[in-house]
Amino acid sequence: xxxxxxxxxxxxxxxxxxxxxxxxxxxxxxxxxxxxxxxxxxxxxxxxxxxxxxxxxxxxxxxxxxxxxxxxxxxxxxxxxxxxxxxxxxxxxxxxxxxxxxxxxxxxxxxxxxxxxxxxxxxxxxxxxxxxxxxxxxxxxxxxxxxxxxxxxxxxxxxxxxxxxxxxxxxxxxxxxxxxxxxxxxxxxxxxxxxxxxxxxxxxxxxxxxxxxxxxxxxxxxxxxxxxxxxxxxxxxxxxxxxxxxxxxxxxxxxxxxxxxxxxxxxxxxxxxxxxxxxxxxxxxxxxxxxxxxxxxxxxxx
Amino acid sequence: xxxxxxxxxxxxxxxxxxxxxxxxxxxxxxxxxxxxxxxxxxxxxxxxxxxxxxxxxxxxxxxxxxxxxxxxxxxxxxxxxxxxxxxxxxxxxxxxxxxxxxxxxxxxxxxxxxxxxxxxxxxxxxxxxxxxxxxxxxxxxxxxxxxxxxxxxxxxxxxxxxxxxxxxxxxxxxxxxxxxxxxxxxxxxxxxxxxxxxxxxxxxxxxxxxxxxxxxxxxxxxxxxxxxxxxxxxxxxxxxxxxxxxxxxxxxxxxxxxxxxxx
Numbered sequence: 001x002x003x004x005x006x007x008x009x010x011x012x013x014x015x016x017x018x019x020x021x022x023x024x025x026x027x028x029x030x031x032x033x034x035x036x037x038x039x040x041x042x043x044x045x046x047x048x049x050x051x052x053x054x055x056x057x058x059x060x061x062x063x064x065x066x067x068x069x070x071x072x073x074x075x076x077x078x079x080x081x082x083x084x085x086x087x088x089x090x091x092x093x094x095x096x097x098x099x100x101x102x103x104x105x106x107x108x109x110x111x112x113x114x115x116x117x118x119x120x121x122x123x124x125x126x127x128x129x130x131x132x133x134x135x136x137x138x139x140x141x142x143x144x145x146x147x148x149x150x151x152x153x154x155x156x157x158x159x160x161x162x163x164x165x166x167x168x169x170x171x172x173x174x175x176x177x178x179x180x181x182x183x184x185x186x187x188x189x190x191x192x193x194x195x196x197x198x199x200x201x202x203x204x205x206x207x208x209x210x211x212x213x214x215x216x217x218x219x220x221x222x223x224x225x226x227x228x229x230x231x232x233x234x235x236x237x238x239x240x241x242x243x244x245x246x247x248x249x250x251x252x253x254x255x256x257x258x259x260x261x262x263x264x265x266x267x268x269x270x271x272x273x274x275x276x277x278x279x280x281x282x283x284x285x286x287x288x289x290x291x292x293x294x295x296x297x298x299x300x301x302x
Numbered sequence: 303x304x305x306x307x308x309x310x311x312x313x314x315x316x317x318x319x320x321x322x323x324x325x326x327x328x329x330x331x332x333x334x335x336x337x338x339x340x341x342x343x344x345x346x347x348x349x350x351x352x353x354x355x356x357x358x359x360x361x362x363x364x365x366x367x368x369x370x371x372x373x374x375x376x377x378x379x380x381x382x383x384x385x386x387x388x389x390x391x392x393x394x395x396x397x398x399x400x401x402x403x404x405x406x407x408x409x410x411x412x413x414x415x416x417x418x419x420x421x422x423x424x425x426x427x428x429x430x431x432x433x434x435x436x437x438x439x440x441x442x443x444x445x446x447x448x449x450x451x452x453x454x455x456x457x458x459x460x461x462x463x464x465x466x467x468x469x470x471x472x473x474x475x476x477x478x479x480x481x482x483x484x485x486x487x488x489x490x491x492x493x494x495x496x497x498x499x500x501x502x503x504x505x506x507x508x509x510x511x512x513x514x515x516x517x518x519x520x521x522x523x524x525x526x527x528x529x530x531x532x533x534x535x536x537x538x539x540x541x542x543x544x545x546x547x548x549x550x551x552x553x554x555x556x557x558x559x560x561x562x563x564x565x
Contacts, residue, residue, distance in 0.1 A: 013565075052407050053565060072410045080408035086401035090325040099324060103317050103409035148408075 001028050002061075003155050003186045004049070009058035011044050011210075018044045020210030022058075026155070026188055031181050033197045033204030033218075034190040037296050041210040042190040043083060046159050049188075050080055063154060076104055079153035081144050083160045087132045093143055094119065094128040097150055104151040111150070118146040122176060138169030145173065149180075156180070158189040162196060174199060194289040208296045218288050226286040226294065231260040231269050234280040243276045254298070261286065306414040306556040314411045318419025319426070321402075326427075337384075337431035341376050341438050348372055348499075349442075359501065362532050373444040374526040375498035377435050377453060381428040381460040381525075382518055386489060388424035389468030389555075390481045396420075397472070403563065417559045421465040421552060428461030429454065445529045452528035460521045463544050466551035467517075473558035492518040497526075520544055 004026040011019040019041040026032040034042050047053035049060060051071045060067040062074045088096050094115055101111030119125045122142045127135070135143070141161065148156060161177070162170045177200055181187060191197055197204055198218050205215045214221060227250070233240055236258045244251050244260065247268060252259040262268060262283075269283045326333060349369035358365040396402040406416050432453050439445045471484045495509075496518035502510050513519050520540035527533050 050408060052404075071412075075408070075410045078408075082401075082404060082408065084401055084404070086405035088321075088325070088402065088405075089400060090328060095324070099321060100405075100409070102320060103314065103406065103411055105314075105410075147405075151409075 002026065003028050003063060004188065005059070005061040006045075006049075007059040007061075009045060009048060009060065010056045011041075011048060011053065012056055017210045019048070019055075022205075022207065022210070022212055024205050024212065024215065026186060028186055029181075029184050030202040031177075031187040031189065031200050033201035034188065034207060035192065035194075035197055035204055035292065036190075036207035037192060040207045040296075042207060043159055045207075046080075046157060046188075046190060049157060050075055050078060076151065077154045078157060079148035079151060079155070080157045081148040081159065081161055083163065085140050085144065087140060087143060087147070089132045092129050092131060093124060093135070096132065096143060097147055100147050101150045106151065114150055114152070118149055121179075122146045123172075138165050138172075141165060141169065141173060142176075145176070154186065156185055156187045158187065160190055160192070162191070162193065170196075194287060194292055198288045206292060206295055213295045214291075222286050222288055222291050226290045227261040227263045228286060229262045229266070230284055230286050230290055231262055231272070232282045232284065233258040233260070233272075236280075237277075239276050240272070243272060252294070259290070261290075303557045304560055306418075306553050306560075310412060310414045311418060312415065315415040315419045315422065317411065318406065318416050319423045321406075322420070322423040323426070333430075334434060337380060337434040338438055340380070341373070341435045344372065344376050345369060345439075345442055345444070361501065361530070362534075364530075364532070366530065369442075370444050370530070371501075371526075372499055373439050373442075374529040375496075375522050377432055377439070377457075377529075378460065378496075378518060378522040378525040379493055379498060380431045380435055381457050381521060382464045382489070382492065384428040384431045385424040385461040385464035386468040388427050389421060389465045390471050390484075391478065393420050393424075393469065394472050394475070394478050394481070397563070398478070413560055413563060414556055417469065417556045418552070421462060421469055421555065424465035424468065425458050425461030428464070429457040432457035439529075446531045449528045449531035449533070453525060456521065456524050456528065459541075459544055459548065460525075462552065463517060463521075463548045466548060466555040469555035470551065470558055473555065473562045492516050497522045517544065517547065 002025040006025070007023050009019055009022045010017070022041070022045055024032070034045065036042050044053060048055045049062070051067060063077060065074050067074060088099065091099060097115035097118060098108070098111045101114060106114070119128055122145065124139070124142060124146065127139065132140070132143075145158070145161065148158075162173055165173065174196065177187065181200070187200075189200065201218055203215070203217055206213045214225070216224075234257050236253075240258065241253075244258070249268060250261040252261070260268070266283055269281065273281050353368040356368045358367055359371045360366075361371065403413070403416050407413060436445060436450060436453055440450070471481060475481060495505075495513050496516050497513065498518070502513050502519070505513060520543050523540050524537055524544075527537050
């Protein structure tokens, strides 16, 4: 059953089409990824999902409810973790959670139980009475995520949950998100970290310039579009280029670097390193990042 | 522009009020000091220093000591300032720097309720200041009862009026430093020329006419009529002025904030 259905969603800012006809559906219990470079339209899409940004066109259905008719009922059942820190700096860690529950009309005793449960889950118990101002970035993120769960949502929406975090905080957050998924929570997340998407997402779409470029399961997509492995050759010379030209393989020439997408076997790699040159040649598994860069291009965005 | 509709406002408005109240409670000891100390400073400076040079003032056929004349004006000024500063600087910080409104909008609340809740809270701050000041002024014997009880509804009405004016400024300023402009051009002249420290009758006729249009003039007149127990029918005009403009400015403030925030 689809928890969220997005049908031909559009948003224009002046002449810029920030979201230009996006459609996808998120099934119950899955983790769905919305990937794209900065400015691709990820955040705008997310914001339209909870009515923060009015949309120009498209149909949005959450829990089989229409967003125009039942926005309040929908918002009661989703948890949103925004990109920017919006914690209450005047309140303590625990007060941030208990206070937030009030907006969902949750009774105080219930809110306190839920807050303690979440503090425990996110290993924030001994920081419960701390002021927000003294928390590190990683702790703030954890608290933001805990706050998004205060209403026990049926759908969790995360906008770049680990941007700017150190590796330790990121690992911990990924573990927690995996645990939540194991508990059956449906999650929609945006990211531009491919490792994050590969690790967490069951299915994903890659978005650029407001369009969906591709949709599918991360491993299958990489296999289909890129292949099994990637041969990287740095500082290629004429001999290398001649060798590759004679082979029947998919080559991406970046000037100072050549990428060869290989479907199976390392035969080509072995012959290249034996017959032409071994220096600067690396064979590695194909990743989502290869696919992402292939689809969205390599030039800088901003 | 999208004007707010009454059916968009639910009980959730009070959740916004409660949020601000719970933050206020954290620092109530500090928040209580200005409304308690400020009137004392003025009463000491004007009552001891200036009043001896001025003597009594004739008002409505009664001779009134100068200190008694300015005491209600200090309350009216506090009503204006508490509400205005809350919906300008404090609301701006919550909207722009703390992203509090963004967080609230991920919950079942809508922006109309957030803005209305902010303004109701600002009016509440005016009420708290009024009550605290009234206690101090009563101790100095500068306020008469039961007329002074009118200060409670007046603090709420005046508070809501200046809260909406402040919120309109917040909806229009590009940055927080721009609030100096409405303070310099609006709040300070009103503080001086609304019948606060001298009767309007002392001004030339043209200036009196200008002063009549200042909202603080009406609030001062009403508060003074209450604390001195000098009520007359002309005050209904002041009530009408404040009530009608509040009824217009509150939805206008919400509509302008929507225009600013919704993108």
